[in-house]
Amino acid sequence: MKLQCASCLLRMASCHFKGRLAARPQLMSICDICLQAGQPAREFTNPAIAALAEIQLVTFVGTKATTSAVPVAKTSRVRRYRKQYESFLHAFDHSELAMKQIPRQRLNQAVLASERGELPVPDLTHSLNEQLAQLGLVATFQLNEVSYLTRAQIRMKYHYRCQYCGRRGDSIDHMDPVSRSHNNTLANLTLACHECNRTKGNMPYVFFCRLNAKLAPINQQLVAYEQTLTALKSKLQAQHQALAAEVHLHGVIQSPGLNQQRQVNKQLQDVLDSLQSDYEVLCQQRRDYLVTSWQLAQAQQRGDII
Template identity: 50%
Template sequence: MKFQCSACGLRLNSNHFKYQEAKKLQLTSICDQCLQRGAKAADFGNVPIAIFAQGLLYGFVGRDNEDQELNFLVHSKDKRKRYESFIQDYDSNELAQQQLSRQEFNQALIASEVGKIEFIPQLNLTFAENLNKLGLKVDFKLNEVDFIDRERIRAKYHYRCQYCGRRGHSVDHKDPVSLSHNNDFDNLILSCQECNRIKSNMPYELFIKLNAQIAQLNQKLVKYENALATFSGEFEQRRRSIAATMHLKGVVNDPELTQMRKQNKKLQDAIDSLSSDYDELRKLREQHFNTGWKLLQVNSKEDII
């Protein structure tokens, strides 16, 4: 859920308007960034937030009524959109939050909004590039496993993904490096590129739990991979035979070549069909992990509801 701040005009996640006083949760008419700037919530009205707070029996800090024409600090809709996107990037990036406090992040934004920093976040720049332009530093390259250790891991696990059993060469951190900063050998395991991508920042314990629930599906994926490798190898060998026969005969078409091409066409059709079934299983497996991860995030999210 998002609300619009009555001071700066930015539409932000509802958590930016949450204020804890003693044991009572209150919602404010303006965002945490504007509060840090020195604006007072009691000077601003915000009808949607006031109604929402009343419905949930929360306190509300702000005026009862709202001005007909709000004079937002960030006048331009385009500029508000850029700030909103940049703040959303920070809100969803655990690595940035670990290295950069909310107060420091807000202070840079405040300086940008009032013109002390002559830069406004750009939609065509990466989050890291926008941070640098605002004078904020975050190290996004915490994976410092050297080549020798990577080869040791690959040899240790015989180039087999330790999650699904397919062939793999991606060295993965059990505890995500973005959270643990742990490049120790004990925290490294081998995975296929697909499992590495799906796992991403997911906790190792959760990924293992979800993976155990689909053990039979993983076994099928290994069989599909082996079958595709066999078919593809045979197809390539036959393709080379056709090329060699053409070279020896010095012709492009004759009955023998036509027959060979027909056989290879049937083989290609079988490969395509097998690949389609394989991709469906892969998508189903990825959905399984994504659903489990999202459910955990929703349950642990500190929303105002």
């Protein structure tokens, strides 16, 4: 899904607008690039994103009142080169390889410098790799692109299950990481969730699996959390819709029945929130364990620790 930033007016994937505050998901009125540039998300209006946030039951960070916030687009060359920036960001967001190698903050910095005129505007006649290079960003793409068909095959083969933790997964993982081998054969490809894929990063396959095996009970818990959260979210969404339909049908906003239903929904939302934050704590603990163990192993290898 593409959304439009209220500041730079660029249309980009919804992931650019997602935020989180104390484990509660949020949708921002402006994109992460403008946010990184110090634009105040709270002071921008964005009716489309506000409506989306309402439907998705998440907090909207923005204002519904008229605003004096000055959009970037009015003052910069983003407006003039809108197509270029949008296409470039779209290509980046769809390249797992680029995203794995270039941190989002680093990309945003480069885009901002380009918007200020300190770096060139991405040239769409060039490949993504070359466009990144123009912005001073380096990524390796040799031999590593897995075809669309292969990706689809792998997702089907593993029924959208992460082969490491068992949660829902749709990202293609090189068992032997790209940085260590350029093995693009099916034998080296598996399916992972985004979290396992990101956390595994440069770890050798065998090393990651050994650590992950120790986490089996935690992984089982995470799967159970995920199932409960998914079920709860869809239940709550259905109840919100039913409530909205009821209001629409009878044209009344307040009635004992409706208020009771609102109360039930609120309680359900509270349960969902606390479950979500427990889940995130567990995710974080798992990530910390994996990453720390890897850092330790590397330090030992370098001889920093005996």
